[in-house]
Amino acid sequence: MPIREASAAPTIAHLQGQGVAGLRVACRTGYCAHSAALRFDAIGVPPNLPFPAIEASGRLVCSTCGGRRVSTMPDWPVRAGGAPAVGWTMPPSGSAAIDV
Secondary structure, eight states: OOOOOOOOOOOOHHHHHHTEEEEEEEEEEOOOOOEEEEEEETOOOOOTTHHHHHHHHHHOOOOOTTOOOOEEEEEEOBBBBBBBSSOOOOOOSSOOOOOO
16 A cells, blocks of 8 residues: 655645635633634734644734633634534435444
8 A cells, every 4th residue: 555645734825715714713721711713814824824833833822811722723614504514414304314
């Protein structure tokens, strides 16, 4: 079996091309649990920046407790009807379930 090369982390431009306008940030200090949505243009990140570099930069500070231990994830857009653009879906009622 051939060895697969590791893929590069997605850049901000790549995520924006998929409809992502920002990120979700959550405080990980252990007692705060504050979270917020931030837009890429509001925090001034360049389009060629790999997404994981935002979290690793140490620039994000919790506005509630001042902590710098945060986790980030893309703030994926929501489809019409309120369903998330990614994730699990339920089969329509009355349809057969699929066993996995």
